Amino acid sequence: xxxxxxxxxxxxxxxxxxxxxxxxxxxxxxxxxxxxxxxxxxxxxxxxxxxxxxxxxxxxxxxxxxxxxxxxxxxxxxxxxxxxxxxxxxxxxx
Numbered sequence: 001x002x003x004x005x006x007x008x009x010x011x012x013x014x015x016x017x018x019x020x021x022x023x024x025x026x027x028x029x030x031x032x033x034x035x036x037x038x039x040x041x042x043x044x045x046x047x048x049x050x051x052x053x054x055x056x057x058x059x060x061x062x063x064x065x066x067x068x069x070x071x072x073x074x075x076x077x078x079x080x081x082x083x084x085x086x087x088x089x090x091x092x093x094x
Contacts, residue, residue, distance in 0.1 A: 035042070049057035 046057050046061060050061050
């Protein structure tokens with residue numbers, strides 16, 4: 001098998017990653033490293049903006065701390081409730 005041969009030669013099996021995927025992964029790793037170094041001043045600035053009544057900053061802080069609120073799903077059709085049928089028996093001839 002081609003994959004087994006690659007593993008026998010010390011290489012990872014499978015299709016090689018595209019350059020843009022590798023570049024994206026490197027950029028993400030760099031951003032994570034920089035944000036971890038600068039986390040305290042960034043969070044302090046965000047909290048200060050929230051204290052100044054910046055709604056976007058307030059929402060971001062609450063979403064990050066407690067998670068986003070679940071969205072309600074409206075199960076009606078033009079104001080009328082949908083009829084849900086469960087466990088409908090099938091005819092024997094099907």
